[in-house]
Amino acid sequence: MNQTIYDAVIVGGGPSGSTAANDLAQAGFSVLLIERGGRIKPCGGAIPPRLLADFDIPQSLLVAKARSARMIAPSGRAVDMPVGEIGYVGMVDRDEYDEWLRERARQSGAERITATFEKIERDDEPHPIVTFRRTRGGPIESVRARVVIGADGARSAVAKQCLPGAERVPCVFAYHEIIKSPEENTEAFDATRCDVFYQGKLSPDFYAWVFPHGETASIGVGSANKGFSLRGAIGTMREELGLARCETVRREGAPIPLKPLKRWDNGADVIVAGDAAGVVAPASGEGIYYAMVGGRLVAEAAAMFLKTGEAKHLRSARKKFMREHGMVFRILGIMQYFWYSSDKRRERFVTICDDKDVQELTWQAYMHKKLVRAKPMAHVRIFLKDTAHLLGLRAATR
Incomplete structure (x- = not known):
């Protein structure tokens, strides 16, 4: 034939x-x-500006531009990480x-x-x-x-x-619900901010998120724990964030390799x-x-x-x-293994995210997709602070 x-x-x-x-x-x-x-x-649909340039992607495909990220600890304490002048987080559907x-x-x-x-x-x-x-x-x-x-x-x-x-x-299973975004920003939802929840009640081994997509938003969670209810976690998030009444556009789930x-x-x-x-x-x-x-x-x-x-x-x-x-x-694999293992460690992780050196190098690495070597003293400071948190020498909250 x-x-x-x-x-x-x-x-x-x-x-x-x-x-x-x-x-x-x-x-x-x-x-x-x-x-x-x-x-x-x-x-979640997040892409760095570098992707648009590297792969000749038009700006018209962006449904939103996030200017900051908010990390939420198990205690509910939130740390905002503004992107600053170096760029934005592009969002696509x-x-x-x-x-x-x-x-x-x-x-x-x-x-x-x-x-x-x-x-x-x-x-x-x-x-x-x-x-x-x-x-x-x-x-x-x-x-x-x-x-x-x-x-x-x-x-x-x-x-x-x-x-x-x-x-x-190894994989985590991800599930999210695409909803119609609220008409106005609130403290719980901001159309220019990516929210990441490091809370064991929402994910025992990964994290949950709320990412803006312009007229819609992605509310999602990932976990490798087969007995954990991902849909239940999303329901809890929507209730607590005042998003339960927002129209659900679609629901999707799939494994994600790590x-x-x-x-x-x-x-x-x-x-x-x-x-x-x-x-x-x-x-x-x-x-x-x-x-x-x-x-x-x-x-x-x-x-x-x-x-x-x-x-x-x-x-x-x-x-x-x-x-x-x-x-x-x-490095990210080590971070996940250690920091996502308990709420006590997640609390310390969010505290580290409040450090200006950490924020600057995190965004630089995200935008350029490589480890930043230009500021060796900043890396030293981060190493010392990170070690202090690992050893429990610094309080989990401020």
Whole structure:
């Protein structure tokens, strides 16, 4: 049976898959983008201004610009962290944002279809077969690919099939409700502020959030505790914040990985990207920027593989990503393990966030996506203060 052969078949049309599809199509490769459709990932929707510049994203996709973040401790004590003059936190709605990215890839030359990935098959021919269904219960269709890119989320079917150990990546489960924003700002809700709740009653091991999206807002929570009621936590938040009567636009839930896979490729013709590769930042849960960076690096690696036929080039994507962002991920992983383990420690963590050095370096790192090395004395001061909190030498409140 004659089958269409694409240079790249990309499974998953989120920020990572769409970025890889766009880059490869612009480079002149034949690309098929398979997107399941009908699903929006739960996401606070925060992106740094750097993302707009790096990936040529128009300002029109921003539904809001947050100028500060508020950290709320278990005691209810709130610490505000103004962004200041260095920028803002851009907010996007994943429904519109992801579709724009997919459509851009199509306009660049990628073919896109709505279908559900089934599996990768192999025969005596040199290229793997990607099978899928366009409708539930419909006929199985197939194409061949010189390279397959799995960008199909935290529980990636591509990764599970092709990469040993992929199913054991630690995850938290995220759930949020998109609501109509209140008409006026209040002390509990501000359309220019991101609120993050470090409270065990709302999440025993992660955090909860209220992020503004212009006319709407995301109220969400994450936890790896399977017995914890995420919907119950959201209900509590909405009641306490006076948001219970706001109209609910939609509800979404999905697992979010918190550790990059040790290997992103199978050494032959399959590579994963985005959530499928585990590139969501621990502690913060930030994923859009890292997904798009990963998608671009995977596209570069795939392009080199397609040009040379040498599978060793696929390994370069993870190497480059970890070289640039690995240290940040390791530090955030340590932060999550320690500070999110009890309300006593969460209280101290929020206290640390009240420090001006911490605030400045936090925003600098967020905006530029790298550890800030320009102010060594600030790092020393933070280290000493952080150590004091770790040892309990400073009070949890002021």
